[in-house]
Amino acid sequence: MSETFDFDRLINRRGTFSYKWDSDADPDMLPMWVADMDFETAPAVLEAVRHRAAHGIYGYTRVPDAFYESLIGWFARRHKFRFTREDILYTTGVVPGLSCTIKALTTPGDKVVILTPVYNLFFTSIRNNGCLASESPLVVKDDRYTIDFADLEKKLSDPAARVMLMCNPHNPGGRVWTPEELARVGELARRHRVTVISDEIHGEFVFKGRRYTPFAAAPGNSLRESVMLTSTSKSFNTAGLQIAAIITAAPALRAKIERAVNVNEVCDVNPFGPAAAVAAYNEGEAWLDALIAYIEENDRTLRAFFAGHLPDFPVMPLEGTYLEWVDISALGADSRTVQASLKEHEKVWLNAGMNYGEDVGRHYLRINIACPRSRLTEGLKRIEAGLKRLKTA
Incomplete structure (x- = not known):
């Protein structure tokens, strides 16, 4: 018998220090x-957090092997995409991971290519690392966003361009990029020696008739030449528990990113993040x-x-x-x-x-x-x- 879940239940979030609900004091907002x-x-996530909370001691936390195993298993099972334990770094969130990866791959004054409109903190991460946002505007065709590949190649061919930030699926606009689109982005990036960093935090939210393809899984692309970031924070509503994965199969690149994670001091997670992620990936x-x-x-x-x-x-x-x-x-x-x-x-x-x-x-x-x-x-x-x-x- 299949499980049923009550998504119609109204839950009062006011007074919980919710960024969404408590940022305005008006009770009618x-x-x-x-x-x-x-x-x-x-x-399963609720039970895992309750179990960890019941212990009563919330000291410095190691990320267990179970976290890596559950993440690898989830992507292999749900998305037919495989990577190894050695490919994974952990950090407190996808945005800190983006910032660390930009820091690892650029120097101040470099350009970072983005497809706009795009998630607002892309701009922040670029600016905070002393880089410049190079915008390639998406175009509306048949009522949805498409990539202007001629303009994208122009931006990628700029000698100052070092990195491209992808949002896959795209926020805002709700595009689920096709394997063909992702492959073409990858081909252009390789041609101009630009590393693609792909934020895939919304990858689980794909509707009927569409399929999420990790950037590195598209034809011609790979984790040896790109970086993928993911987390349970959107799909399981666990953003406050603060754990995310940075994934790349390039050892030299990964070492640079790991160094940046430590320099930025976003290498320590709280006791509840790993427990919640393991439960989500294994039982959710x-x-x-x-x-x-x-x-x-x-x-x-x-x-x-x-x-x-x-x-x-x-x-x-x-x-x-x-x-x-x-x-x-x-x-x-x-x-x-x-x-x-x-x-x-x-x-x-x-x-x-x-x-x-x-x-x-x-x-x-x-x-x-x-x-x-x-x-x-x-x-x-x-x-x-x-x-x-x-x-x-």
């Missing part, structure tokens, strides 16, 4: 912004499959709502992630202005698209749909009221 789910994590697959089906239904709910109530605001097709990307160009206002207005008047907090690229995100909003359906429905009503108010103003 409905946050649908930062990529953090409003679902209790998988039962049924829960994750049910969660993805629930989020896919949330996506259908949002699309039907926009089609029926807000037809002037196109929603980009969501192939993966739980982050909707909505075109608000009909308002004629920039996304930061619209985001602030919705937050002030309708008490709904979304992400301004400009956070992900000033120009390419100027007329978009990002909506987090990883919440119980009743909460999503309430948020959609508030968004409708706000967009209609602004459109008639």
Whole structure:
């Protein structure tokens, strides 16, 4: 008999020091912004954390062999992608891992190529390492983002370009890159001697008809020439437990990254991270499959709502992630202005698209749909009221 999970249950997160829910003191604010789910994590993860907490001593923690074994087993079983224990480094999170990898591969003043719009902390990690962001804007074709390979090659051919940051699947915009697209990126990067660092934290959120392909698994690509970062933090809602993996099969490159991890002092994890990750990878697959089906239904709910109530605001097709990307160009206002207005008047907090690229995100909003359906429905009503108010103003 298959397990059932209650994703409709509303859980009060206020007063838990939640970054998502406690960053605004207004009790009526409905946050649908930062990529953090409003679902209790998988039962196996809860049990593992409770068991570890019951011990009562939370000292310095070694990462056990079980962490590496569970990660390797998950990717081999679920994604038919294999790597070894020696390929893996651990750190506190994917963003610290990105920053350390940039530090290891660049010197200040180098350029890092990114496909924009893209996750806002890519910009931060690049800037904090003294590098420059070289943006290759994605283009909209058939209502979804595609890569402008001519422009990408131009950016990769720049002698100052040392690294390319990929977001696979892509945040925002929800693209699940195909093996052919990833292979072409890899071929261009090799041609111009640029190392690809691929953030694959959303890799589990892929809907029917699509398949997540690790960058290094695409034809012609490999972990010998690239770096992959992953974590349970998005897929199992464990971001606060802080553990992630940096994976590469290039020994010299891995040694540089390991040095940067230690220099940046993001090499110590808390006692709960490894326990949670092992439980998630070894026992959480049924829960994750049910969660993805629930989020896919949330996506259908949002699309039907926009089609029926807000037809002037196109929603980009969501192939993966739980982050909707909505075109608000009909308002004629920039996304930061619209985001602030919705937050002030309708008490709904979304992400301004400009956070992900000033120009390419100027007329978009990002909506987090990883919440119980009743909460999503309430948020959609508030968004409708706000967009209609602004459109008639």
